[in-house]
Amino acid sequence: MADRPRSRQIVDAARELLESEGADALTMRRIADKLGIRAPSLYKHFADKRAVEVELIAQGIVELAEAQEAGLAAEPERTLVALGAAFREYALAHPHLYRLMTDSPLPRDLLPEGLEQRAALPLLKTVPDEHRARAVWAFAHGMVILELDGRFPPGADLDQAWRVGLDALSD
């Protein structure tokens, strides 16, 4: 269902709304408006709003993984730093999407099989120990989401915090 052309258009419209105006703008009526149809018609293509969101979440997960892989490829030494930089850069470039991806419990049953492992690959390649990898993930996610939410004091040197954190978690 989700790969029919109309469904793609719906997801594309949703993504545009989300990225340009944030989560509040992501409503069924607004999506339909963009396509020149009425909101109830969307339900011919998706079971509910959550199903549309899940598509966006899946997109985000894939793109975030790709960004990390590209970061690794571009800077084969200092891999953890490259990984962290790519992670942060993607999140800051797509703040609303990143928030959507992480705001709610992961809808595992609705996501494509294997997506989760795929997303974890770049990190696990760089940090083979699973416990340490989880610590790095938590650190990176924490840094990004606190930055997105403006929780650090204005003017705080976040580059430095990233450096200190990744350095400590490196060895």
Next chain:
Amino acid sequence: MADRPRSRQIVDAARELLESEGADALTMRRIADKLGIRAPSLYKHFADKRAVEVELIAQGIVELAEAQEAGLAAEPERTLVALGAAFREYALAHPHLYRLMTDSPLPRDLLPEGLEQRAALPLLKTVPDEHRARAVWAFAHGMVILELDGRFPPGADLDQAWRVGLDALSD
């Protein structure tokens, strides 16, 4: 306004709803129901729903700081471990409140003066370097929110991840 007795009752009702049924249950009508009044009457006490939420957020910040201080006091060695344990314990005990506290950009202008510094004190006492302190905060928040959102693989040994992370960030 917020310290008048009726206002306290409203915040108490809101907190009960939030903690027992989650954010979806935190509506002006549900709050009013609990007090045997109608939703519009709440606006005699609070400008809008966000103002009620801000009270809850302020409560959470204070309690989280107190929990960390108590944790430190109980285990004066291995301070970072004590701090982390207290942090995690509080968040897991009040998942919906913790989420409310961290889901949105911090409403600095609406919070009592000095609250933010107060909240940071236990950590800064333990980790004087501000950059390292921020890294620890990000790690702790990341661990907690990923755990609350069920993002770690089921069965993952999170105690171990906490240990590895805090140990790495310790020195």
Next chain:
DNA sequence: CTGTCTAGCTAACGCCGTTAGCCAAGGAGG
């Protein structure tokens, strides 16, 4: 020609936060 499926539509439901406007009770000042 007939039937079925697709993808649109309108109308409506029950929520939500919020506003406008009314009113009863109580205390303050003359």
Next chain:
DNA sequence: CCTCCTTGGCTAACGGCGTTAGCTAGACAG
């Protein structure tokens, strides 16, 4: 004692939300 103002309720309503029910125009198959 009467008047006036403030406090804290109320009802009615608005515009938005996700969603459902039920209808229909068109394409396409047998």
